[in-house]
Amino acid sequence: MPEWYQEKPLGEYENIYVVAATEKVQPKRTAAGGGITALLCYLIDNNMIDGAATSARDVEGLGGRIVVARTREEIIRTAGNEWQVLPFTNKLMETIENEDLKKVAVVGLPCQIHFIRQMKTFPLVESNFGNRVQFLISLFCYGTFAHESILNYIKEKHGMDISSIKEIKVSQKSVKFMGEKTLEIPFGELSKYIHMGCLMCPDYTGAFSDISAGNIGGKTIMIVRNKISEEILREAEGSGYISTSKCDEETIKKIEERAVEKIKRASEYIPRLL
Ligand code: SF4
Numbered sequence: 001m002p003e004w005y006q007e008k009p010l011g012e013y014e015n016i017y018v019v020a021a022t023e024k025v026q027p028k029r030t031a032a033g034g035g036i037t038a039l040l041c042y043l044i045d046n047n048m049i050d051g052a053a054t055s056a057r058d059v060e061g062l063g064g065r066i067v068v069a070r071t072r073e074e075i076i077r078t079a080g081n082e083w084q085v086l087p088f089t090n091k092l093m094e095t096i097e098n099e100d101l102k103k104v105a106v107v108g109l110p111c112q113i114h115f116i117r118q119m120k121t122f123p124l125v126e127s128n129f130g131n132r133v134q135f136l137i138s139l140f141c142y143g144t145f146a147h148e149s150i151l152n153y154i155k156e157k158h159g160m161d162i163s164s165i166k167e168i169k170v171s172q173k174s175v176k177f178m179g180e181k182t183l184e185i186p187f188g189e190l191s192k193y194i195h196m197g198c199l200m201c202p203d204y205t206g207a208f209s210d211i212s213a214g215n216i217g218g219k220t221i222m223i224v225r226n227k228i229s230e231e232i233l234r235e236a237e238g239s240g241y242i243s244t245s246k247c248d249e250e251t252i253k254k255i256e257e258r259a260v261e262k263i264k265r266a267s268e269y270i271p272r273l274l
Pocket of ligand 1: 109110111112141143144202
């Protein structure tokens with residue numbers, strides 16, 4: 001485990017903000033103030049990107065696909081689709097090439113963002129994929145689950161109609177399935193279904209992103225990691241897309257605690273599983 005994870009559980013950053021969408025952008029279904037959606041709308045409206053790529057849940061089942069939004073309307077439509085983990089990078093490369101995108105913002109999980117950052121820093125000779133990715137937004141992530149097994153479990157054990165599930169929220173303490181009813185199950189009860197790689201993953205916020213974003217207490221918290229991202233945020237605010245305020249110390253402490261918790265889990269599992 002690199003030492004800096006212990007010293008800086010959130011990685012390097014410039015500032016941490018609470019970010020909300022203004023009336024200029026009205027995301028229909030985001031749980032957390034719509035900050036990411038509004039920022040992507042600003043980037044696309046101002047031709048700073050020609051597409052935003054994220055993963056979305058299939059209408060049936062819990063499989064996923066890459067979604068590229070090219071307009072403000074499409075971005076707003078895909079809002080809230082961010083929880084999936086997919087064989088992301090292959091699909092993403094394919095999609096970017098097929099759609100001939102030249103400057104993309106990618107919204108992904110910390111492991112995905114880490115991989116894309118590596119592709120940007122050490123590009124493969126035969127691909128210019130990294131150059132086409134302009135902006136990396138990482139979502140906070142505590143882990144993802146083996147879909148089929150977990151769905152069978154909640155169907156058998158809790159009688160949930162899995163075809164009705166519209167949204168799944170994963171927090172450190174519990175997993176909430178929202179469908180015909182809302183079923184909240186303690187994280188510990190489901191931990192055996194978590195992907196093994198996640199148990200060894202120490203990165204909660206996505207230290208290799210330009211901006212990390214997560215929902216804490218119903219608000220979008222953004223960790224801004226470099227000066228360019230800071231400028232973009234200021235411009236987006238100046239243009240009326242978002243409002244920002246400095247994140248309070250208590251919330252930052254909460255995020256740090258979650259990050260440390262994840263680092264500890266990884267430290268425990270890495271020697272056990274490797
Ligand atoms: S816990 Fe880590 S490996 Fe698992 S999905 Fe999240 S970022 Fe990826």
